[in-house]
């Protein structure tokens with residue numbers, strides 16, 4: 014009797030062991046699958062970066078930065094107009110977006126529970142999700158039509174509107190993390206509220222706010238859709254903010270979709286520059302975040 | 310002659326509906342050290358935050374009754390200007406993390422846009438740090454960030470920052486409770502020395518501390534001022550039973 | 562004394578001005594959003610009036626004949642977006658598990674997290690450009706093998722690039738959700754002898770289901786409005802799409818292509834109506850997604 018029982022037991026144990034082995038094998042297989050899928054997803058990234066660096070490098074030389082695009086049929090030429098245009102548009106957008114973004118962020122962190130904060134936060138969230146092409150339409154209606162034509166200024170407004178939400182959010186998040194005691198220290202010294210905010214709170218949160226601003230620039234610097242009907246593009250050098258202006262993403266779009274090899278080369282070069290700028294901005298933002306972090 | 314610097318009459322404080330200070334009547338005499346004592350939650354912090362009107366920064370907080378600082382009705386003054394006359398030191402040291410030791414000390418001036426020349430600044434920084442008994446420890450590192458100091462040094466830096474404004478009253482809310490015994494001893498010593506020039510009100514849970522450094526003690530219980538008298542009297546011969554119980558360690 | 566009074570008044574004024582400015586800024590964010598909606602609505606009026614509901618089921622888009630039907634673009638938008646979602650979802654969940662479960666910390670997590678972030682940082686127009694020169698030839702040869710017309714560009718190509726582009730959005734949310742999974746639940750399962758795979762499929766995924774769903778919603782919101790890459794790769798055809806390899810147009814790509822050249826009130830207005838539609842749909846999707854997340858994290 015006893016013998017029988019033991020036999021039976023070892024039989025079930027065997028089955029169980031086999032079962033466990035299968036389960037374990039599945040487990041490892043799954044992990045391999047996950048790793049495989051993850052690695053596979055990074056391939057396009059590497060592929061894109063590699064391709065752009067390879068194509069872009071052959072296009073870039075000194076002339077590329079200093080001269081204007083050549084007409085069809087002539088090789089060489091550069092994208093100086095687009096570089097100048099991008100810088101101009103972004104500077105203007107920063108001038109518009111930073112005060113509003115930081116201001117709204119301060120309001121949200123200072124009155125976190127007010128009804129206005131609730132709707133403000135909701136609006137900013139919704140703004141962030143608006144498709145960039147729709148922003149283009151809006152600014153066309155708000156700025157381009159009343160002003161009677163495409164302009165660098167209208168492009169800046171469009172990009173500013175796109176930068177705003179992330180500046181608001183990074184400001185709010187940064188300031189919310191500052192201890193209440195910081196504000197109290199200042200108020201207790203008889204420093205007025207507005208000076209407390211501007212001279213104590215904002216400087217203490219500066220690294221976080223700045224990180225947000227830099228990231229928002231890196232996010233809009235490649236935006237094309239909102240510029241299509243605002244900045245519009247311009248084959249010539251222009252620094253007039255009330256005239257159409259070129260920009261890196263616009264030049265990439267226009268030349269990439271053209272049938273000319275020389276123009277494709279310019280577009281690859283512009284793409285490389287754009288990617289490098291974005292990488293640098295991301296690195297700077299990480300450095301600012303780490304190095305400037307205020308120690309309490 | 311003793312003159313009164315702070316006087317409250319039927320003073321009440323609320324957090325919304327919550328009535329936390331009830332009919333407080335107290336006279337604080339000049340150049341004295343007052344210890345504010347009482348069990349946790351009895352309203353000590355609330356009381357001293359009412360003196361520099363930090364209380365009203367809490368949403369829905371409000372007060373009733375009269376409080377006078379040097380004959381002036383506190384709640385009719387501009388809170389910002391009032392706070393320049395009333396120094397406050399908090400439980401946790403809170404130097405400005407972006408500023409150097411030097412900048413921290415004169416923050417009361419620089420943040421308020423009061424223009425000073427280099428010499429005046431140097432002077433204020435040195436006297437304030439001297440008064441806070443910190444000068445010798447930091448005089449060579451004045452331009453380092455204040456947050457690199459030890460907790461006790463940071464707290465003394467905060468005291469120096471408050472003293473730099475020459476306040477009429479210095480309020481300390483459990484200013485030593487986050488510090489080690491040695492730093493605590495230093496700050497106690499400092500308070501003792503400061504009492505010749507300033508009026509000091511310190512909240513403390515530590516009875517030995519109160520006995521060591523204060524000459525007057527106010528005992529609060531459940532939002533009421535139970536007894537206010539010379540520290541000696543309070544500790545040796547309290548009139549009220551509740552004070553007695555507290556002194557003997559029966560509650561709190 | 563009068564000096565103090567003047568100082569007092571100055572202070573009060575400045576404090577009030579500062580607080581009011583902040584309030585105005587905050588109000589402005591609400592006002593701008595409302596203004597966007599109202600602008601879109603009003604600018605769509607001519608088209609709404611002239612075309613009514615037929616706009617959405619009319620399958621002909623012929624500006625020359627003043628005939629505006631958005632059905633091809635509506636379908637194009639839906640097909641590209643959902644196809645992209647279908648392609649990217651398995652990968653996004655895999656990466657989320659990789660970063661939120663298998664390699665939560667350490668060098669691997671850092672590397673892949675940064676790579677995925679970088680993926681989100683590449684501009685749409687560059688995805689489109691790259692797609693044109695790298696993906697289009699590949700798709701073309703695939704189409705030749707499959708025996709369909711080898712255009713290379715078309716809905717499939719656009720979806721493919723779109724699936725890469727939306728990946729970071731769903732990953733970032735899903736990863737957070739998965740890594741927020743309470744440890745004690747998993748430990749309970751492990752203590753019963755479950756393997757990691759079993760814990761993931763039987764505990765983690767069901768538990769985080771709503772969060773993962775929100776991630777997909779937000780990715781979908783991105784996909785619907787994505788413009789440049791799609792415009793460059795979808796083939797820009799006004800004809801009703803017949804399959805995933807046919808050329809098409811999305812609403813965003815039609816706007817991008819035709820808005821600045823549109824003549825006539827109804828034409829422009831019809832394009833703006835598509836913008837309005839996109840705005841409303843994307844906003845609703847985003848709000849639902851955020852709500853789901855809020856409920857999940859609460």
Ligand SMILES: Nc1ncnc2c1ncn2[C@@H]1O[C@H](COP(=O)(O)OP(=O)(O)OP(=O)(O)O)[C@@H](O)[C@H]1O
Pocket residue numbers: 324327329347348349350351352353354355356367
């Ligand atoms: N921000 C607030 N909102 C509402 N009620 C508060 C707030 N702060 C304190 N209170 C209440 O007011 C009463 C007094 O609090 P207070 O902080 O003044 O006590 P305390 O004597 O300083 O105590 P402790 O010794 O613990 O510091 C307490 O009952 C507390 O619950």
Ligand SMILES: [Mg+2]
Pocket residue numbers: 353354355482
């Ligand atoms: Mg207290």
